[in-house]
Amino acid sequence: MSPATRQLRATFFDRDPRVVARALLGKLLIRKLRGKVLAGRIVETEAYLGEGDLAAHSAAGKTDRNSVLFGPPGYAYVYFIYGNYYCLNVSCLPDGVAGGVLFRAMEPVAGIDQMAEARGIHLPATGGAAKIALLRKISSGPGRMCEALGVTRERDNGKSFVSTRSDLRIVDDGYRVSRVMVTARIGITKSADHPLRYLIEGNPFVSGTRLLRTAQGVA
DNA sequence: GAGGAGATCGTCT
DNA sequence: GACGATCTCCTCT
Numbered sequence: 217m218s219p220a221t222r223q224l225r226a227t228f229f230d231r232d233p234r235v236v237a238r239a240l241l242g243k244l245l246i247r248k249l250r251g252k253v254l255a256g257r258i259v260e261t262e263a264y265l266g267e268g269d270l271a272a273h274s275a276a277g278k279t280d281r282n283s284v285l286f287g288p289p290g291y292a293y294v295y296f297i298y299g300n301y302y303c304l305n306v307s308c309l310p311d312g313v314a315g316g317v318l319f320r321a322m323e324p325v326a327g328i329d330q331m332a333e334a335r336g337i338h339l340p341a342t343g344g345a346a347k348i349a350l351l352r353k354i355s356s357g358p359g360r361m362c363e364a365l366g367v368t369r370e371r372d373n374g375k376s377f378v379s380t381r382s383d384l385r386i387v388d389d390g391y392r393v394s395r396v397m398v399t400a401r402i403g404i405t406k407s408a409d410h411p412l413r414y415l416i417e418g419n420p421f422v423s424g425t426r427l428l429r430t431a432q433g434v435a
Numbered sequence: 436g437a438g439g440a441g442a443t444c445g446t447c448t
Numbered sequence: 449g450a451c452g453a454t455c456t457c458c459t460c461t
Binding site for chain 2: 273276279280281295296297298299300369
């Protein structure tokens with residue numbers, strides 16, 4: 217990483233989830249696990265707006281499960297879904313106001329062998345299309361990302377993204393995103409038509425294929 | 436290559 | 449007891 221790399225602060229997350237979701241594209245998600253550094257560039261996010269957003273876990277109010285979403289900005293909300301998978305979010309907006317951003321996909325950057333191993337993927341030594349297809353399988357999806365990074369609710373729910381001592385951090389290394397696309401969110405039934413999914417246009421590491429329209433600023 | 440359905444269990448009602 | 453911010457495998461075209 218370049219010397220210009222800097223960790224995101226709480227003020228970055230103390231904004232509308234739609235603004236944060238878009239701004240997170242291109243940032244590096246860094247995980248320290250058992251002495252190893254795992255990192256990926258965020259290429260796809262979804263915004264969840266809080267109590268007015270029926271698709272958000274916080275829609276029905278605060279519970280033990282979703283309390284992190286109602287807390288201060290910049291903290292990890294991890295939940296277990298479909299009996300198999302974890303999903304990783306970061307809380308947004310001030311303490312007491314619900315809102316968050318779901319990390320949906322990232323491009324592997326560092327610790328790729330460790331992440332592939334965690335996913336049960338064997339990477340070939342040589343490159344080519346077959347290797348790229350396997351690299352996509354490491355972290356193109358929220359459940360896949362969590363498995364690759366070793367994220368679990370027990371270990372990471374409520375953890376700070378903005379503490380310099382945290383083993384879960386997000387940094388800006390100066391990478392600039394050329395074009396952002398906005399589509400409807402994936403896998404939900406309520407408020408499903410809202411364009412709140414943000415992805416880097418043309419990036420091969422995004423999940424799914426539902427591309428509805430190109431972003432014109434923040435929706 | 437695309438689409439459908441099953442797996443599997445925590446959370447909420 | 450029902451549902452779900454997913455993934456993978458299997459079948460069909």
